[in-house]
Structure formats: structure tokens, C-alpha cells
Amino acid sequence: xxxxxxxxxxxxxxxxxxxxxxxLRKAAGQCRGCDLYREATQVVFGEGxxxxxxxxxxxxxxxxxxQQGKPFVGPAGHLLDKCLESAGIDRSEVYVTNAVKHFKWxxxxxxxxxxxxxxLEIMACRPWLExxxxxxxxxxxxxxxxxAAQSLLGTQFRLTKHRGEVFPTxxxxxxxxIHPSAILRMPxxxxxxxxxxxxxxxxxxxxxxxxxxxx
Numbered sequence: 001x002x003x004x005x006x007x008x009x010x011x012x013x014x015x016x017x018x019x020x021x022x023x024l025r026k027a028a029g030q031c032r033g034c035d036l037y038r039e040a041t042q043v044v045f046g047e048g049x050x051x052x053x054x055x056x057x058x059x060x061x062x063x064x065x066x067q068q069g070k071p072f073v074g075p076a077g078h079l080l081d082k083c084l085e086s087a088g089i090d091r092s093e094v095y096v097t098n099a100v101k102h103f104k105w106x107x108x109x110x111x112x113x114x115x116x117x118x119x120l121e122i123m124a125c126r127p128w129l130e131x132x133x134x135x136x137x138x139x140x141x142x143x144x145x146x147x148a149a150q151s152l153l154g155t156q157f158r159l160t161k162h163r164g165e166v167f168p169t170x171x172x173x174x175x176x177x178i179h180p181s182a183i184l185r186m187p188x189x190x191x192x193x194x195x196x197x198x199x200x201x202x203x204x205x206x207x208x209x210x211x212x213x214x215x
Contacts, residue, residue, distance in 0.1 A: 010033050010123070011031050014027060014032065019135055031101070033124045034102075034125065040066055040103045041067060041069075044061035044102070047071060048093075048096050050135075052093060052095040054139070054207060056097070056142050056144060057098065057151075058072065058097070059100065059147040059148055060100035060102070061100075062103065063112050071098055075181075079184060079196070080144075082196075087203035099129055099151040100117045139173070140172070140173050140206055141171060141173065142175055142176070142206050143176040144178070144179040145176075145178065149176035152169060153167055153169065177198075177203070178202075183196060
């Protein structure tokens, strides 16, 4: 994708007439809204409860997700599962997805390393995320990491300043916390354990907020 393209591409033209999750998932496989599909194995669409009260949004699929075609099944996903369990949340009761649906990577020997999607790629993929949110109609959207948060709350959003705050948006209430992959990259075990505990607490608060809002 050309960062200087005056008419950036978008996934909007690939959305189906019906916006239920099954139709969206099927149509996403044919998306050419940006160039990330060229190097990805497959699209990785969201999955989970159709009308979940909590919708979790990450940045993009990783290598394992790209291979399996499912979100949050790699190391970060396993950590998220543990944190959800510790927070008393059944993963099958939430909906999990990513701001970008294709794996962006760069080679490092035989390894495919995650490469951060740029703003135009995030913008191009936003119609899928917006359609998912509209179909699920969650009581709360939880962004995992700054990229997901900025895709819904704007590029000025800073996780270090606004973590855990709930913001009203056109898509409903949105809050943000750390991405599990950021925790996995922490070198100090003590810092890692502390951050895991904080993520669990953030998820507990999110569950309480969404449950209270549904009543």
C-alpha cells in the first residue's frame, strides 16, 4: 500500500449485503482492501459468541493465527485464555477479533516476525471491525493494545494515560488495556507477573461493567 496514495483503498467494497457474522466471515476471505492478503496464508476473522456482552479487539493475527485461521490461538492467545479464566470469564462467552484481519510479517531467517500494520492498513480494514461490532452489539468493547485502541478511539489515544477508562463512541462504550503479547515480551519475570495481574483486574472490571450495563 502506498502511504502517499491520495485515494487509499478500503475493505468497504468487499462487505456483503447481509451483515450477519456468517456472511461477513465468508466475504472477508475475498477481501483485497489492502495488500496484506498477498503475503498472508488466509484471512483471520473474529469468532465467539454471536451476541457477546464483551468484544475483545487485538491488533492483528500472528503466525499461528495465520496458519490456523483463528484469532488468539498462539502464545498471546494462550495467555489471554489464562487471564480470562482468572477473571472468571468464559472465552466462549466473548467475541474476539483483530483490527487487521491479515498477518503482516517480515522474514527473519526461517521465522516470520510480526510487523506492525500502518495507519492506512488499519483504516482499510476498519469496515470489517465496524461490521463485526454492529453484528455482535456488545455492551463493552475492550481494546487489547494501543493499535486496537487507536483504531476506535483515534490516533491521539495513549494507553499509558487512559488505560481502563471507558469512552463513549458511535460503536458503544470502549476501554483499553495491554495486549498479552506485550506482556510476553517483558524480560523481567516480576514485571511480567505484575502486568498479568493488572490485565486480569482490567478484564474483571470490564466484565462487571458490561454485565451491569445489560441489566
